[in-house]
Amino acid sequence: MNKKYKILIVEDETSLRLVYSEYLSMEGFDILQAKDGEEALALVGKNADIDLILLDLMIPKIDGIKVLETLRSNPKYKNIKIFVMTVLSREKVIKEAFELGADGYLIKDSSMPDQIKQEILSALEPK
Amino acid sequence: METNTDIKSSELLKQIAEELYINNLELNKQRKRIQEVLFQVAEIIFSIDQKFKIVVFNSSAEIAFNISKENAIGRHVDEIINLISHKNTQPIKAVDYAFLKKDEVKKNFGDPIIVKKESDEEAYYKLNFNNILINPETKECVISLSDITDEIELDRKKDEFISIASHELKTPVTIIKTNLWMFEHTLNMELTKSQKRLLWETDEGIKRLSKIVSNLLDISRIEQGRLVIEKKKVNINQLIEEITTSYKEIVKKKKLKLIYEKVNLKEVFTDRDKIVEILDNLISNSIKYTKRGHIRIKLFSGRKEVKIAVSDTGPGIAKKDYPRLFQKFGRGNAGLKQQVLGASTGLGLYISKRMIEELGGKIGFASEIGKGSTFWFTIPKLYTN
Numbered sequence: 001m002n003k004k005y006k007i008l009i010v011e012d013e014t015s016l017r018l019v020y021s022e023y024l025s026m027e028g029f030d031i032l033q034a035k036d037g038e039e040a041l042a043l044v045g046k047n048a049d050i051d052l053i054l055l056d057l058m059i060p061k062i063d064g065i066k067v068l069e070t071l072r073s074n075p076k077y078k079n080i081k082i083f084v085m086t087v088l089s090r091e092k093v094i095k096e097a098f099e100l101g102a103d104g105y106l107i108k109d110s111s112m113p114d115q116i117k118q119e120i121l122s123a124l125e126p127k
Numbered sequence: 128m129e130t131n132t133d134i135k136s137s138e139l140l141k142q143i144a145e146e147l148y149i150n151n152l153e154l155n156k157q158r159k160r161i162q163e164v165l166f167q168v169a170e171i172i173f174s175i176d177q178k179f180k181i182v183v184f185n186s187s188a189e190i191a192f193n194i195s196k197e198n199a200i201g202r203h204v205d206e207i208i209n210l211i212s213h214k215n216t217q218p219i220k221a222v223d224y225a226f227l228k229k230d231e232v233k234k235n236f237g238d239p240i241i242v243k244k245e246s247d248e249e250a251y252y253k254l255n256f257n258n259i260l261i262n263p264e265t266k267e268c269v270i271s272l273s274d275i276t277d278e279i280e281l282d283r284k285k286d287e288f289i290s291i292a293s294h295e296l297k298t299p300v301t302i303i304k305t306n307l308w309m310f311e312h313t314l315n316m317e318l319t320k321s322q323k324r325l326l327w328e329t330d331e332g333i334k335r336l337s338k339i340v341s342n343l344l345d346i347s348r349i350e351q352g353r354l355v356i357e358k359k360k361v362n363i364n365q366l367i368e369e370i371t372t373s374y375k376e377i378v379k380k381k382k383l384k385l386i387y388e389k390v391n392l393k394e395v396f397t398d399r400d401k402i403v404e405i406l407d408n409l410i411s412n413s414i415k416y417t418k419r420g421h422i423r424i425k426l427f428s429g430r431k432e433v434k435i436a437v438s439d440t441g442p443g444i445a446k447k448d449y450p451r452l453f454q455k456f457g458r459g460n461a462g463l464k465q466q467v468l469g470a471s472t473g474l475g476l477y478i479s480k481r482m483i484e485e486l487g488g489k490i491g492f493a494s495e496i497g498k499g500s501t502f503w504f505t506i507p508k509l510y511t512n
Binding site: 013015016019020022023026087088092095108109112113114 | 293294297298300301302304305306308309312313337341344355357
């Protein structure tokens with residue numbers, strides 16, 4: 001890893017949010033956390049230097065798709081990579097997310113933290 | 128002068144006339160009865176001649192399409208009856224099905240043919256039609272519509288329930304799985320052999336639970352025709368390598384060998400997730416039932432299709448179990464007794480078959496008791512859209 005990347009984890013399940021944060025911090029990432037869409041947008045507003053967002057799609061207040069849409073409609077954030085996360089695979093919503101400009105997607109059930117880290121790195125440090 | 132014969136004939140005539148009159152009365156009574164039944168049934172029934180003009184129109188049809196029998200009869204059926212497909216809301220006209228062969232129509236519109244009225248998208252009807260021969264020159268087509276809104280609604284609720292239940296189950300399963308992973312990977316002490324076994328078994332249990340939930344969800348998607356196929360370029364070699372890597376640990380634990388021989392193959396245009404799921408089903412079945420020996424994955428590249436075969440040195444499958452293998456909950460007998468890795472849902476092969484058919488491929492097997500089984504499937508070779 002060439003630099004300390006700043007990752008925002010948007011996840012309403014406390015347990016998952018903490019595990020992802022703990023693991024990625026251990027692996028040398030700078031971590032921000034949000035438990036709903038509103039917090040997520042507020043944090044992005046204050047931290048324009050975020051490199052990547054792990055965005056759960058089923059979150060309270062403002063849902064993930066709406067957060068994605070809001071961020072992608074603002075050119076200021078065009079360099080932030082966004083990975084959407086769902087608990088189930090093959091959902092139409094994944095297709096929708098890609099159409100809205102997501103850079104990747106993770107199925108939480110089958111992506112363990114080390115795989116998530118690999119996916120993040122391959123998006124931020126393409127070969 | 129009247130002769131005896133004349134008297135006899137006139138009496139006979141009288142008798143015939145009387146019988147005719149009685150028969151006619153009886154016929155009229157019966158016709159009326161049939162008409163009453165036809166007109167009063169809850170089903171919408173109408174009939175058309177070869178020019179698609181309405182000849183019969185019952186009360187339910189009058190109510191459903193808001194037109195009286197008198198006004199309907201004689202008019203072109205497609206002017207009055209406006210139906211749309213429940214799937215894609217495309218119009219379904221009588222000219223597209225009446226007097227045609229049922230098999231052909233079903234191919235186009237599905238079986239059963241489910242329609243909605245253009246004016247009322249809330250109600251669902253099952254459309255049935257029968258081509259009848261009135262006499263050698265005259266054909267009519269009797270069309271009936273049965274209201275199945277309640278069934279559809281019930282089905283939708285069942286589906287919604289499974290979907291919500293699976294979602295709700297998946298989240299805690301994911302939490303346990305991820306936390307357990309974290310626990311195992313950040314543990315700073317040496318575990319005893321039995322502690323390691325406990326952890327491993329917990330891990331396997333969670334994986335199984337997760338698989339069952341996914342299977343249930345797949346079944347509900349398949350049954351509802353909601354399976355979404357998303358094709359893209361897939362590197363089959365790489366995909367098989369990834370899957371075999373995920374089985375490394377369990378294969379080692381069971382002292383089996385998992386062998387895969389690569390072949391040269393261009394990327395294939397197919398649904399990656401589905402292929403992963405099918406292969407996963409076949410490999411995990413092989414591992415489950417094989418006590419010693421090996422599981423071999425072979426890739427054959429034909430002119431039109433790719434064939435992937437998974438062979439094992441397991442117990443083999445009894446002939447009497449063959450017909451049940453690909454059925455829902457159709458696991459063979461050996462499987463019920465032999466639960467090396469715990470219970471399966473008996474859904475894996477059924478799901479695999481339905482998925483591979485959706486992708487345009489085939490699935491099959493060969494087996495010999497005491498020697499092992501080979502399950503194979505094919506993927507059509509498509510390189511572009």
